[in-house]
Amino acid sequence: MRLPLLALLAVTAAAVAVAALPSRAQPPAFPEFTTVYGRALIDGVNLQPPAQPLVAFVNGRACGWTSARLAQADDGDGAPDPDAGRTVYAVDARSGGDGLYQIPGCGQAGDAIRFYLPRSGRMAVEEARFGGDGAVRADLSFAVDLSWRLRAPQLANDGALP
DSSP, rough: HHHHHHHHHHHHHHHHHHHSSSSOOOOOOOEEEEEEEEEEEETEEEEEESSOOOEHHHHHHHHEEOOOEEOOOOOOSSSSOOTTTEEEEEEEEEEEESSTTTTOOBTTTTEEEEETTTTTTTSOOOOOSSOOSEEEEEEEOOOEEOOOOOOOOOOSSSOOOO
């Protein structure tokens, strides 16, 4: 009878000791990606062609990619869609790190997300911010033209080489 009483006291003392240990607060969960969606327009009109690749850059790195598309008039819920007939996109910009779904050097909370259309060679004027809860809407106007410049080598006409 003494042995079970001692075992009960030992278990109780262990439970009290564990409960008395200081608890460390866990850091808040950091999102592995930020979803950004909205309209994608060039000079106020739809992209031509509507299905184009779109790249999300964070800290100068490609951290997300998708394809823009033309929004359909009816999504099945009976409500009018304000984006119907417009080119739209949805992209997941990944966070920085070595974990699954992370890309080293990509987004941290508060970083700017920039958007680029490689086929059109245009950058969006607007930016979105990385982090937060839920999806972020950002209607983009691709007005910054990043055209290619080719440079030919120049030859000097200052005499022969020694």
